[in-house]
Amino acid sequence: xxxxxxxxxxxxxxxxxxxxxxxxxxxxxxxxxxxxxxxxxxxxxxxxxxxxxxxxxxxxxxxxxxxxxxxxxxxxxxxxxxxxxxxxxxxxxx
Amino acid sequence: xxxxxxxxxxxxxxxxxxxxxxxxxxxxxxxxxxxxxxxxxxxxxxxxxxxxxxxxxxxxxxxxxxxxxxxxxxxxxxxxxxxxxxxxxxxxxxxxxxxxxxxxxxxxxxxxxxxxxxxxxxxxxxxxxxxxxxxxxxxxxxxxxxxxxxxxxxxxxxxxxxxxxxxxxxxxxxxxxxxxxxxxxxxxxxxxxxxxxxxxxxxxxxxxxxxxxxxxxxxxxxxxxxxxxxxxxxxxxxxxxxxxxxxxxxxxxxxxxxx
Numbered sequence: 001x002x003x004x005x006x007x008x009x010x011x012x013x014x015x016x017x018x019x020x021x022x023x024x025x026x027x028x029x030x031x032x033x034x035x036x037x038x039x040x041x042x043x044x045x046x047x048x049x050x051x052x053x054x055x056x057x058x059x060x061x062x063x064x065x066x067x068x069x070x071x072x073x074x075x076x077x078x079x080x081x082x083x084x085x086x087x088x089x090x091x092x093x094x
Numbered sequence: 095x096x097x098x099x100x101x102x103x104x105x106x107x108x109x110x111x112x113x114x115x116x117x118x119x120x121x122x123x124x125x126x127x128x129x130x131x132x133x134x135x136x137x138x139x140x141x142x143x144x145x146x147x148x149x150x151x152x153x154x155x156x157x158x159x160x161x162x163x164x165x166x167x168x169x170x171x172x173x174x175x176x177x178x179x180x181x182x183x184x185x186x187x188x189x190x191x192x193x194x195x196x197x198x199x200x201x202x203x204x205x206x207x208x209x210x211x212x213x214x215x216x217x218x219x220x221x222x223x224x225x226x227x228x229x230x231x232x233x234x235x236x237x238x239x240x241x242x243x244x245x246x247x248x249x250x251x252x253x254x255x256x257x258x259x260x261x262x263x264x265x266x267x268x269x270x271x272x273x274x275x276x277x278x279x280x281x282x283x284x285x286x287x288x289x290x291x292x293x294x295x296x297x298x299x300x301x302x303x304x305x306x307x308x309x310x311x312x313x314x315x316x317x318x319x320x321x322x323x324x325x326x327x328x329x330x331x332x333x334x335x336x337x338x339x340x341x342x343x344x345x346x347x348x349x350x351x352x353x
Contacts, residue, residue, distance in 0.1 A: 005134065006134060011156070015108070024256070027136050028134055028136055029136065031247075033243055034243060034247070036242065037140065037239070037240055038136035038139075038140065039138065040137045040236075041140045041143050042136060042139055045143060
């Protein structure tokens with residue numbers, strides 16, 4: 001069956017100036033301007049954002065579930081990957 | 095109320111505030127009819143958002159109207175317990191939604207008018223009115239952006255969308271003359287710097303609409319016979335009564351109910 005919805009866009013919301021844009025969800029829209037307006041209506045109706053990004057969902061390159069093992073295996077057996085061999089001076093935030 | 099405002103001005107001001115309030119109440123109600131029926135989920139939310147803004151603005155203007163009238167009527171009394179002939183909204187705004195194109199055409203005509211109106215009312219010598227205009231202008235900037243973008247997309251979209259928006263524009267155009275009419279109420283208040291003459295807004299409105307239509311490849315209607323007359327003195331089309339029946343039934347069935 002053909003998808004009758006418009007194109008999908010991922011929405012990133014910045015809560016205050018200087019903060020990172022965080023993924024909030026997605027909206028359907030035929031083009032970028034309408035996507036931005038829809039994002040505003042769906043994710044910032046109550047002043048949640050100072051800035052919005054919309055990105056076509058098909059432009060996002062994502063890892064697949066099958067990647068889980070080899071892709072993310074932190075190689076815990078190689079202890080030198082973890083910087084734990086020096087003492088942290090007092091007052092330094094970790 | 096400031097004491098320098100005369101009784102006559104007060105009655106004109108009451109009348110003018112009713113117009114502002116009723117326009118937005120009726121338009122907001124019409125838009126709310128889309129709730130759950132929007133063409134797509136996101137647009138459903140967008141229309142409901144605009145509806146909420148309209149009703150919110152109506153509440154402020156009608157509440158202020160009640161204060162100016164000084165007979166103890168609240169915004170709820172004014173909304174739910176007046177008859178159609180007492181309503182002062184433009185006939186354009188009570189027209190049924192028909193479809194998305196008709197809804198957008200009506201909205202665009204009024205959003206653009208509202209935008210230029212609020213710009214001027216922000217400078218009103220009546221502080222409460224100026225304050226409400228500043229606040230509402232922020233919302234209407236978004237409304238214009240929303241309806242204008244849809245005019246562009248429907249007009250310059252597919253053959254079908256173009257035909258639909260062109261038909262809607264042709265059909266609704268005849269109601270737009272009334273936006274720019276002045277009467278004794280507007281003229282006396284504008285003389286005191288409280289409001290702006292509607293006729294002063296026509297050039298800006300026309301330029302904005304013409305420019306948008308050109309970009310949208312929509313043909314501006316010419317030689318349209320205008321049947322809409324006297325909205326501001328309570329002349330309405332058959333549609334207002336039905337709308338009010340639905341809008342007022344609960345408040346009238348349970349007069350003192352609170353929710």
